[in-house]
Amino acid sequence: MSLIQTRLSQQITQSPLQRIHHPLLTANKVTLSIKRDDLIHPSISGNKWRKLKYNLLNAEAKGIKNLLSFGGAYSNHIHALAAAAHLFNFNVTGIIRGEAHYASNPTLSQAQAWGMQLQFVDRKTYRLKAQQDYLAQLALDYPNTYLIPEGGTNAFAIPGVEEVISELMQQIPQHKIQQIDHLFTATGSAGTLSGLISGVIKHSPNTKVHGIAVLKNAEYLNQVVPELVPNATQVNWQLHTEFHEGGYGKVSTALAQFCQQFTAHTQIPIEPIYTGKMLFALWQMIEQETFAAGSHIVAVHTGGLQGLAGLKEQQKF
Numbered sequence: 001m002s003l004i005q006t007r008l009s010q011q012i013t014q015s016p017l018q019r020i021h022h023p024l025l026t027a028n029k030v031t032l033s034i035k036r037d038d039l040i041h042p043s044i045s046g047n048k049w050r051k052l053k054y055n056l057l058n059a060e061a062k063g064i065k066n067l068l069s070f071g072g073a074y075s076n077h078i079h080a081l082a083a084a085a086h087l088f089n090f091n092v093t094g095i096i097r098g099e100a101h102y103a104s105n106p107t108l109s110q111a112q113a114w115g116m117q118l119q120f121v122d123r124k125t126y127r128l129k130a131q132q133d134y135l136a137q138l139a140l141d142y143p144n145t146y147l148i149p150e151g152g153t154n155a156f157a158i159p160g161v162e163e164v165i166s167e168l169m170q171q172i173p174q175h176k177i178q179q180i181d182h183l184f185t186a187t188g189s190a191g192t193l194s195g196l197i198s199g200v201i202k203h204s205p206n207t208k209v210h211g212i213a214v215l216k217n218a219e220y221l222n223q224v225v226p227e228l229v230p231n232a233t234q235v236n237w238q239l240h241t242e243f244h245e246g247g248y249g250k251v252s253t254a255l256a257q258f259c260q261q262f263t264a265h266t267q268i269p270i271e272p273i274y275t276g277k278m279l280f281a282l283w284q285m286i287e288q289e290t291f292a293a294g295s296h297i298v299a300v301h302t303g304g305l306q307g308l309a310g311l312k313e314q315q316k317f
């Protein structure tokens, strides 16, 4: 067994499925359960771990000890990658959008404490992050290094996210649920949405996957999904682009209030950038009687709770 596989079996656990009780759900005759991927591991949580798992196994199989990826100054992906590199003995560099003063923020302080080297680049350079010439230059500057795209979204992310579905199929009988009718996730780069779609095609073809876009003008993601999952059909999924609340990282008063009330009611911690925004959208859809009576809904808690410290520092939440 490889080092990663040994540590995986010791430290990374199946995330629980938690039933939610709320008068709105009862009134609309729907059930809601939350797949608590925020609880996968104390520091490598949520969809970040799902997307990293097979990338790290691939790097290990190739004998590559150095990792490099990209992210913003408060990035959940950068934080999780630094934690994973620490746990699995990789060297890691983060190319960070913005100025060096961000190095002392809660996300990047922790990433450095885990051993990540940071390289700050201006916004113009950062926009080159997926361009072949820039990547070729990085390959020269960082030899023998495994490059992971921003947010961890690539073909190796898909099998990791698919495992959410195989776990759910084992868990739903305990909840006396025969079939998941609707599955919700927050959507940024659409890697998680794509992996879930790929998973339902394999294991749960009657489930419709809904991605709540957290960015403004996210319609382009409708083209990204078929690139990652060529056999996806519109029967399997839908992207909702109208719930961005003003754009990425924007926290409206209504969204902030929803998150606080949801946590007070369920004791489940959420943040407003991803899971909070997704649940707020789901709540509005339930209020608008979008789902047939008797529907079983599952929402994936994709983690991101490390971002709360940065949001507090910026007085956004």
Ligand SMILES: Cc1ncc(COP(=O)(O)O)c(C=O)c1O
Pocket (backbone or CB within 6 Å): 046, 047, 076, 077, 151, 153, 186, 187, 188, 189, 190, 191, 192, 193, 274, 275, 302, 303, 304, 305
């Ligand atoms: C906590 C959290 N949830 C959801 C997402 C969205 O995932 P994806 O980029 O795969 O759409 C991200 C990252 O982008 C995230 O950090």
